[in-house]
Amino acid sequence: QVQLVESGGGVVQPGRSLRLSCAASGFTFRSYNMHWVRQAPGKGLEWVAFISYDGSDKYYADSVKGRFTISRDNTKNTLYLQMNSLVTEDTAMYYCARERTVVRGVIITILGYWGQGTLVTVSS
Amino acid sequence: DIQMTQSPSSLSASVGDRVTITCQASQDIHNYLNWYQQKPGKAPTLLIYDVSNLEAGVPSRFSGSASGTHFTFTITSLQPEDFATYYCQQYERVPFTFGPGTTLDIK
Numbered sequence: 001q002v003q004l005v006e007s008g009g010g011v012v013q014p015g016r017s018l019r020l021s022c023a024a025s026g027f028t029f030r031s032y033n034m035h036w037v038r039q040a041p042g043k044g045l046e047w048v049a050f051i052s053y054d055g056s057d058k059y060y061a062d063s064v065k066g067r068f069t070i071s072r073d074n075t076k077n078t079l080y081l082q083m084n085s086l087v088t089e090d091t092a093m094y095y096c097a098r099e100r101t102v103v104r105g106v107i108i109t110i111l112g113y114w115g116q117g118t119l120v121t122v123s124s
Numbered sequence: 125d126i127q128m129t130q131s132p133s134s135l136s137a138s139v140g141d142r143v144t145i146t147c148q149a150s151q152d153i154h155n156y157l158n159w160y161q162q163k164p165g166k167a168p169t170l171l172i173y174d175v176s177n178l179e180a181g182v183p184s185r186f187s188g189s190a191s192g193t194h195f196t197f198t199i200t201s202l203q204p205e206d207f208a209t210y211y212c213q214q215y216e217r218v219p220f221t222f223g224p225g226t227t228l229d230i231k
Contacts, residue, residue, distance in 0.1 A: 035220075037168075045160075045168065045211055045222040059218045062125075095167055100179075109215035110158055112179065114167035 002026040002113045004096050009118030012086055022079040022096030022115055030054070030074035033099045033107060036081050038092035039117075048094070049081065050107065057107075063089075086122045093117040126150050126214050130223035136231040141202045145226045147195040147212035155190055156216045159197050162225075163208045171210075172197065202228075 008020040022034070036048040049070040050059040058070055069082040079096050100112030127150035137143050147157070155175045160168040170179045172188040175195060185200045199206055207230055212223040 044225045045162075045213070047213075047220040047222065050218070050220075061219045100170065100173065107215070109156075109213075109220045110170065110173040111160070111168070111213075112170050112173075114169070116167055 002098065004098060004113060004115035006094060006096055006115045006118035009094065009120045011121045011123060013124050014087055014122055016086055017082070017084045018086065018120060020081040020083065020094055020096075020118055020120070022081075024077045024079065024096075024098070027098070029072075029077040031102050034070075034072065034079045035097045035099070035109065035111060036070060036079075037095045037097055037111070037114075038090075038120075039095070040089075040092045043092075046092075047109075050109070051079070052107070053102070053104070083120070086120075088122050091120060091122045093119050125219055126153060126216060126221055128212055128214055128221050128223040130212060130226050132226060133224065134227045134229070136229055137202055138231045139202055139204055142198065142200050143202060143228060145197045145210055145212075145228075147197065147223050149193040149195070149214055149216075151216075152193060153214040153216035156214055157188075157190065157195050158213045158215070159186075159188055160211045160213065160222075161206075161208045162211065168211065199228075204230075 003025045005023045051070045071080045095117045097111040098113040100110040159172040162168040175190045176188045209227045
């Protein structure tokens with residue numbers, strides 16, 4: 001069965017960096033587009049970043065553009081989110097999510113599978 | 125950016141009730157509209173994609189419809205496990221925005 005397991009969250013000071021990982025199993029990881037979605041405490045869902053199945057296309061929310069970098073290693077079945085210059089507003093649960101289906105060259109952001117999330121707290 | 129609004133923001137209902145949540149897009153999203161359910165402390169789960177298609181395993185008491193940029197999510201005969209927060213989400217274009225959510229609790 002599809003499994004997505006995030007890790008790497010923790011408490012970090014403003015201005016510092018953190019790298020999140022999402023280990024995928026139960027499906028052919030290299031075939032699927034992937035996303036990061038976050039949720040601040042007590043708030044709604046915010047889409048953060050997208051990466052295509054082969055890593056050639058990436059998109060970001062304006063709130064993280066220039067600070068966060070999404071990447072993947074298809075040999076390790078792992079998705080990453082490098083977060084730099086963190087600010088308190090980045091405090092959130094971060095989820096990785098897989099698109100429901102595979103259509104090469106098309107972004108179909110129907111998020112059919114989600115990890116359990118990893119909590120990032122930015123605080124001095 | 126495409127803005128998604130939802131109403132109501134919260135709703136109290138009883139087991140067996142029929143409830144309706146609406147979602148409005150700020151522009152045409154060509155029916156690229158999904159609905160998710162989230163229970164406290166858990167990740168969201170996909171319920172409905174492309175306006176009205178039920179994800180596998182989702183009970184038929186859940187349904188969705190559309191009229192232009194106005195989208196409706198309905199639960200007929202509420203069950204105890206349905207009390208949760210529901211989000212709409214568009215994927216017509218980046219950024220893929222979610223609605224603010226509707227929290228459904230027990231009356």
